[in-house]
Amino acid sequence: MSRSDVLVDADWVQDHIDDPKVVIVEVDEDTSAYEKNHIRNAVRIDWQKDLQDPVRRDFVDQEGFEKLLSANGIANDHTVVLYGGNNNWFASYAYWYFKLYGHQDVRLLDGGRKKWELDARELVSEVPERPATEYKAQPQDASIRAFRDDVLEAIGTKNLVDVRSPDEFSGKLLAPAHLPQEQSQRPGHVPTARNIPWSKNANDDGTFKSDEELKALYEAEKVDLSKDTVAYCRIGERSALTWFVLHELLGVENVKNYDGSWTEYGSLVGVPIELGANS
Amino acid sequence: MCGAKAGGPDLAGIDTAKETIIQGSLTRDGEPVNGYVRLLDGTGEFTAEVPTSATGQFRFFAAPGTWTLRALVPGATVDRAVVAQQGSVAEVAIAV
Numbered sequence A: 001m002s003r004s005d006v007l008v009d010a011d012w013v014q015d016h017i018d019d020p021k022v023v024i025v026e027v028d029e030d031t032s033a034y035e036k037n038h039i040r041n042a043v044r045i046d047w048q049k050d051l052q053d054p055v056r057r058d059f060v061d062q063e064g065f066e067k068l069l070s071a072n073g074i075a076n077d078h079t080v081v082l083y084g085g086n087n088n089w090f091a092s093y094a095y096w097y098f099k100l101y102g103h104q105d106v107r108l109l110d111g112g113r114k115k116w117e118l119d120a121r122e123l124v125s126e127v128p129e130r131p132a133t134e135y136k137a138q139p140q141d142a143s144i145r146a147f148r149d150d151v152l153e154a155i156g157t158k159n160l161v162d163v164r165s166p167d168e169f170s171g172k173l174l175a176p177a178h179l180p181q182e183q184s185q186r187p188g189h190v191p192t193a194r195n196i197p198w199s200k201n202a203n204d205d206g207t208f209k210s211d212e213e214l215k216a217l218y219e220a221e222k223v224d225l226s227k228d229t230v231a232y233c234r235i236g237e238r239s240a241l242t243w244f245v246l247h248e249l250l251g252v253e254n255v256k257n258y259d260g261s262w263t264e265y266g267s268l269v270g271v272p273i274e275l276g277a278n279s
Numbered sequence B: 001m002c003g004a005k006a007g008g009p010d011l012a013g014i015d016t017a018k019e020t021i022i023q024g025s026l027t028r029d030g031e032p033v034n035g036y037v038r039l040l041d042g043t044g045e046f047t048a049e050v051p052t053s054a055t056g057q058f059r060f061f062a063a064p065g066t067w068t069l070r071a072l073v074p075g076a077t078v079d080r081a082v083v084a085q086q087g088s089v090a091e092v093a094i095a096v
Helices: A011-018 A062-071 A084-102 A113-116 A149-152 A166-170 A210-220 A240-248 A261-265
Strands: A024-026 A079-083 A107-108 A159-162 A229-232 A255-256 B018-030 B036-040 B046-051 B058-061 B067-075 B076-084 B090-095
Touching: A011 A079, A011 A261, A079 A113, A084 A240, A084 B046, A107 A113, A113 B067, A149 A159, A149 A210, A149 A229, A149 A255, A149 A261, A210 A240, A229 A240, A229 A261, A240 A255, A261 B018, B018 B067, B018 B076, B036 B058, B046 B058, B058 B067, B067 B090, B076 B090
Parallel strands: A024 A079, A079 A107, A159 A229, A229 A255, B018 B090
Antiparallel strands: B018 B058, B036 B046, B036 B067, B067 B076
């Protein structure tokens, strides 16, 4: 797999904006950003309302995913290009989700909404109308999703990559700094996890660093990429970006995203927790 | 769009005694600018990023200490140092 199979730049999107086989999808942390404006012909997926089970803490099931994509006019043979704010956090999360349910051709817009805005490219408020499809999803691909027992088993044996900011890793903060800090779980990180903040994967403008820079980043942090890896953050969206970097850009096999992440792990009774900065 | 408002967003509903808040506004020639503000920790490491509101405002919930705010707008980047304390709101006006 090459970078261009999974990542496109703004010029590519501009060239394919009217291509009926390409569906541009905005997935934003701020789910109302789409209403203000968006890339022309882009549809919206709401990561909270559309991708989560409304009652239990879990994803929409296979059937729910099929309904969501069908209603948005996305067919199995469409090229899906995802983009969003906050350096593609939630777009990466949706990317991982599309892969979890077996969509073949899905890509990220490099730099996401931020770079598009900083480059002063066109944004519109018109919502496109796409004819509904009959989307067929695959059963969840268990090889890219980690659960809490996988994390406990990985302590001291596999790579654990904690992609939160250094202050969340050390236990000083419990959430990213644009969110209120009062939370129920204990602060800290999973023992033996390396702290490689997701932000180190990206440039200031939100684009991904080069493959060489990315490889050097993980090697410098003593992550042995020949071993299995579990990435986690607070709720699994920033670690989806790191999963994208390792699994899709660098082609590393056996990388799982732990979507339970710190909000689950930090609430478990009796599990080991470590405090303090990356050693 | 209304004009630039002095200071950060309204604090109604937020327990300011418990939180360590850094907030403010981003302006160009006195008018609010749409852009992004990044929060970097004491070592310059990225901690968070927000888009500014329609009135150019932003807010972070940080921890006590020294931070850097980095404003990104089309064609310009501006850094500002700020010291945050729990229970007192650090207001930062950034002109680009």
